[in-house]
Amino acid sequence: MTKANIRSGAASLLAAGLMTGLLVTSVLAEPGEPGHAHKVFAAGEPGDATKPFRVIDVAMTEGDGTMAYDPASIVVKVGEQVKIVLHNKGALDHEFMLDSVEKNAKHRIAMQKNPEMEHDDPNGRRLKPAGTSEILWKFSKAGTFEFACLIPGHSEAGMKGVVIVSAK
Numbered sequence: 001m002t003k004a005n006i007r008s009g010a011a012s013l014l015a016a017g018l019m020t021g022l023l024v025t026s027v028l029a030e031p032g033e034p035g036h037a038h039k040v041f042a043a044g045e046p047g048d049a050t051k052p053f054r055v056i057d058v059a060m061t062e063g064d065g066t067m068a069y070d071p072a073s074i075v076v077k078v079g080e081q082v083k084i085v086l087h088n089k090g091a092l093d094h095e096f097m098l099d100s101v102e103k104n105a106k107h108r109i110a111m112q113k114n115p116e117m118e119h120d121d122p123n124g125r126r127l128k129p130a131g132t133s134e135i136l137w138k139f140s141k142a143g144t145f146e147f148a149c150l151i152p153g154h155s156e157a158g159m160k161g162v163v164i165v166s167a168k
């Protein structure tokens, strides 16, 4: 193989890689939004800080073989905005993933394969011990949703809760 051949081989590999990348991007993107992956959430949508919101503090706690959120249930009206202020009061990392029961169940299985999976999702947080974080959320859909810690064993130990979004 001459040098020129090697170079063109590398170039076509690069081109193939770029094309694969483009293909993946176009599959993820919404129609009419090239390159912009728009995530759809089960439990509503990220909130707007310029609009009114209610503040709800949620503690992440550990007991004797148990883990929990306090409160473990939140009731809101459809369309309401809530700033959920999370406080990790335990000695371990904990998560808060706000989603449908089905999506959290799938995500929990993925976490079993990769427990240190990093999250950077508008609907979820992972907190270190003594950590705090906030999620401003608009509950734009009526229904019953779940918040859960998807770190293996945690929701099984009790670390899950429900959000009931009532119709007006």
Ligand SMILES: [Cu+2]
Pocket (backbone or CB within 6 Å): 067, 093, 094, 095, 149, 150, 151, 154, 155, 159
């Ligand atoms: Cu946890």
